[in-house]
Amino acid sequence: MSRRSRRGFTLVELLVVIAIIGVLVGLLLPAVQAAREAARRMSCSNNMKQIGLALHNYHSAFNRFPYSTSGAGSIDSGSAIPGLTKVRNHRGWLGLLPYIEQQALYDQADMSLATGAYERDTSKATLSGPKPGQPGNANDIVVSTAVEAFLCPSDSNSTHYSDTSSAHYSISPGSTTLKGAYTNYDFSIRRTFNSGVIWSEDAMTTRRMFGFDDSSRMRDLTDGTSNTVAVCETLRNIIDGVAATWGYSKWVGHGVDIVWSRGINDNECCGWTSPPYAQQRLPSRLGEWGTSGSLHPGGAQYTLGDGSVRFISESIDYTTLQRLAYIADGQVLADF
Numbered sequence: 001m002s003r004r005s006r007r008g009f010t011l012v013e014l015l016v017v018i019a020i021i022g023v024l025v026g027l028l029l030p031a032v033q034a035a036r037e038a039a040r041r042m043s044c045s046n047n048m049k050q051i052g053l054a055l056h057n058y059h060s061a062f063n064r065f066p067y068s069t070s071g072a073g074s075i076d077s078g079s080a081i082p083g084l085t086k087v088r089n090h091r092g093w094l095g096l097l098p099y100i101e102q103q104a105l106y107d108q109a110d111m112s113l114a115t116g117a118y119e120r121d122t123s124k125a126t127l128s129g130p131k132p133g134q135p136g137n138a139n140d141i142v143v144s145t146a147v148e149a150f151l152c153p154s155d156s157n158s159t160h161y162s163d164t165s166s167a168h169y170s171i172s173p174g175s176t177t178l179k180g181a182y183t184n185y186d187f188s189i190r191r192t193f194n195s196g197v198i199w200s201e202d203a204m205t206t207r208r209m210f211g212f213d214d215s216s217r218m219r220d221l222t223d224g225t226s227n228t229v230a231v232c233e234t235l236r237n238i239i240d241g242v243a244a245t246w247g248y249s250k251w252v253g254h255g256v257d258i259v260w261s262r263g264i265n266d267n268e269c270c271g272w273t274s275p276p277y278a279q280q281r282l283p284s285r286l287g288e289w290g291t292s293g294s295l296h297p298g299g300a301q302y303t304l305g306d307g308s309v310r311f312i313s314e315s316i317d318y319t320t321l322q323r324l325a326y327i328a329d330g331q332v333l334a335d336f
Contacts, residue, residue: 044153048303051096054100055231064217065210066210068092071090073125073127074251088113088114089248090114114248115132115142115247120251132175143247144180144181150246151182155235160179160180162179164176181246186244188209188232188258199212199214200214221327223333227332229302237285238285239270239282240269258302262287264321265299266288267283299311299315299316302324324336
């Protein structure tokens with residue numbers, strides 16, 4: 001009987017096959033990554049739509065939208081907000097919890113007590129009751145809870161502020177070891193530093209949808225709900241300052257101002273350095289607190305006053321951003 005010889009693959013053939021597989025994988029990976037980012041962006045959009053619906057339900061219940069911050073300890077309360085004697089450091093997200101299926105978390109919060117312990121000027125306003133983490137105030141448990149509806153899946157940064165001892169940014173230094181939970185979405189406000197003006201006393205032509213200790217009603221959005229930004233996307237990593245915490249206010253960070261500084265996705269810092277904006281750029285963080293951006297390529301997402309969500313390009317011109325921020329400047333947009 002004749003013996004049939006077996007012939008295996010040569011080394012060259014194996015290398016060719018491996019090279020072909022490598023090329024195919026290289027072609028496939030960007031498509032897979034793009035598909036994953038599209039899914040993450042859709043999830044982020046759904047979060048923001050849920051927030052938009054929650055804002056409308058809140059307005060139906062109280063005939064106004066929530067404040068961005070109330071009883072903020074970083075404000076010179078004696079001059080900016082007359083009559084404010086109790087620092088609570090509340091965020092408006094606390095009031096929205098029942099409308100985003102977080103009733104149980106809302107029920108844990110004591111709204112008569114402070115959610116953050118920061119006080120800038122104790123001679124003019126004192127903390128409302130014991131500090132979070134002290135006996136009788138368990139609000140530190142609430143505001144250290146990461147809420148999925150407040151987190152963008154494209155942002156891989158930490159969900160919590162890491163320092164528990166900072167007198168300016170932590171929940172309650174010396175009283176709790178819990179870490180403040182971040183949010184990727186924050187109210188559209190006029191950014192201020194160390195001082196604040198309640199919403200109803202802000203200039204009509206530059207008034208945003210949210211503010212300190214007061215906020216708008218639907219009737220105030222005279223430029224149209226579809227032409228007004230309500231909630232801005234932001235990142236959980238900031239060069240100058242600390243990212244937004246949803247449950248308590250601190251030294252800086254009481255909302256997002258889309259017309260502050262250099263527009264969307266500005267990841268350089270800072271205007272006060274010499275030379276200005278000379279620090280290293282990193283794509284995973286924003287340059288300054290209170291600014292807007294995302295890790296979605298090319299822009300960020302925004303919830304408008306009508307509850308819809310729009311992706312806005314980072315190349316949008318500054319004048320259009322202003323018109324989107326202001327609720328009653330009389331400059332109605334045809335499209336953007």
